[in-house]
Amino acid sequence: MIKTKSKIPTPFNPEDFRKEGHILVDRLSDYLHDALSGKEMAVLPWSDPDRLVDFFSFDSAGGEEESLDAFIKRIIDNSIHIYHPHYIGHQVTSPLPATVLVQFCTTLLNNGAAIYEMGPVNMAMERNVIKRFESLIGYSTGCDGIFTHGGTAGNLTAMLAARQVKTDYNIWEDGVKGINRPGYMISEQAHYSIGRNVKIMGLGEESIVKVPVDSHFRMRTDLLEEIKTAAENKGIRIISVVASSCSTATGSYDDLEAIADFCAKYDLWMHVDGAHGMGVLFSEKYKDRIKGIERADSVVIDFHKMLLVPALNTLVMFRNGERSFETFAQKASYLFQKSQKNVWYNSATRTIECTKSALGIIAYAAMKYYGNGYYRHYIDSRYDLAVTFALMVKSDSKLRLAAEPESNIICFRFASEGYNDLALNQINSEIRSRIIKEGSFYIVQAELSGKIWLRLTIINPVTSEDDLKTLLIRISELGAEIGKNV
Ligand SMILES: Cc1ncc(COP(=O)(O)O)c(C=O)c1O
Known part of the structure; x- marks a missing residue:
């Protein structure tokens, strides 16, 4: 049994909590800055699932000797970066940092x-x-x-x-x-x-x-x-x-x-x-x-x-x-x-x-x-951006829209002339797979009436029109490249 001079058992030492807490907030603030500003980082740092299990084995990185800060860094480095402007995949939000801080408090209060x-x-x-x-x-x-x-x-x-x-x-x-x-x-x-x-x-x-x-x-x-x-x-x-x-x-x-x-x-x-x-x-x-x-x-x-x-x-x-x-x-x-x-x-x-x-x-x-102002601005800007994106898709003859967007979720696909639906399904799945593995964007796909579509949720508050233009350029490049072998 661990002996301490104080009545407070070792894992519950408030001074350790204070010290580690400050280090954590500094690390998270730096991370938030980098992710939100779209710094060069793979949106999803792809790892083979079995490799990641080994990477996080209990005796990895010094086991119990690893500092809490180094442990947190390994978690961050291997996570999908929801705050990155190129995260436009599933409907998982970038939490308002203030609500994260409140949740930090409610987690402690439990x-x-x-x-x-x-x-x-x-x-x-x-x-x-x-x-x-x-x-x-x-x-x-x-x-x-x-x-x-x-x-x-x-x-x-x-x-x-x-x-x-x-x-x-x-x-x-x-x-x-x-x-x-x-x-x-x-x-x-x-x-x-x-x-x-x-x-x-x-x-x-x-x-x-x-x-x-x-x-x-x-x-x-x-x-x-x-x-x-x-x-x-x-x-x-x-x-x-x-x-x-x-x-x-x-x-x-x-x-x-x-x-x-x-x-x-x-x-x-x-x-x-x-x-x-x-x-x-x-x-x-x-x-x-x-x-x-x-x-x-x-x-x-x-x-x-x-x-x-x-x-x-x-x-x-x-x-x-x-x-x-x-x-x-x-x-x-x-x-x-x-x-x-x-x-x-x-x-x-x-x-x-x-x-x-x-x-x-x-x-x-x-x-x-x-609730009284930011939400309105946020919702309007994300829904508006989906409309802008739909216009970009419609102006490119190699792309098709599944339907006019009614929200911030949009389905579209690479649909260059000369391919049948089966080939286009293969091309679009491969486009998504390459994009997420290279880490340039995180997007998802949906199947609608037997066709594979690329699917975006423009949920991140910092994703801009320029980010979406960059995405479409990459999709066209990959579509042309993959299409040659289909
Ligand atoms: C329309 C709709 N309903 C329900 C759910 C399920 O919600 P949750 O993931 O919070 O269980 C989702 C999740 O994407 C959704 O899009």
Whole structure:
């Protein structure tokens, strides 16, 4: 056993923490400067996975003798650089540095958020964030919200509420029974968590009732009636429509007003997966994308995507707050006294998770310092840049756009004359693979109707028009080179 003079055991020495903390903040600040300014560095320092396991073996770099600073440096050097202006791939944000500092504090405090006593500040701040979103969405009083770790868990929380409220027996207690199994109508382009959640609920493939999309990859609301009837003829009782605001692959916004009308007509639960696209709540220019949002029964908003906070941090809003208490009718008497069952400040009654980190404090900090002005500027500038990029693509005869961008997500591809679709799929996959391995940019790909497209999410606040021009030049060079051998 380690002996110390002080009552404080060695690993908990505040002076060591102070010293290491200052070194860490200096290192991170230098890193942030280099990454944001687009300094020469591979956006993804590619390593073979097995090589990296060896590189980080416990006895590597001196094992326990390695300084904390050297260890941190090795982590940074081998990570993907999200703050680099050439990071334009998945929907993972460059967190606002101030929210990272707040999270540094909440990590040390380690207050949970299952019950009020274990995270009073978090619960109070969470409440104020929910009130702010009540007015942003345009809900009337009586709405409520809850934080979850991520959009997948958020969607599941809302979809469970839909199931509990719209099924004509107590499905939570009794399980799925009878022939009329509950069904969710979802877009063919819905995020995979939506279909997966239906299966997690034990409902099976037939309960995922897919609605085709139009040429802009939006849900075909003109087909809703017909598809509902067809599902019901097969013994599926439709209980909900899930809209995407926006979809993951192409960033397309479903028509919320048409979906709300349909849900109102048949008394269905309208859920909006706004994990990525709800940032437009802050934008005068782009808010029309979500016209009708105030009619949704539930909405998922990922703070860790377009609201620039560290992952994971999701808000689920319910139009009728009472509904959010119905989902989990489970008893946990060691945590909740009977009279406290339906109180907002014991959040564990309403989420899948028990212990949670202080998500409310981080979201509150972001809203407090950036919510009134920066978000609008940020969202507008990223959506505007996507429009500019689309114009660049359209002006180059070797490139094709999958659809006009409705958000900051864009799909396009190298499509020079003389190649069939199969060859173009091969060329575009190879373009992406070479780009990420050479480290010049980080971009991703999406498959739409059997075609491979290059996909960008212009989520980084410092990515500029010039960065995108450089990307297109590189794509054309690689396309011509790879095309010679296809
Ligand atoms: C539209 C949409 N919904 C849900 C999710 C899942 O969110 P999370 O990764 O926070 O679980 C994503 C992730 O990309 C998404 O784009």
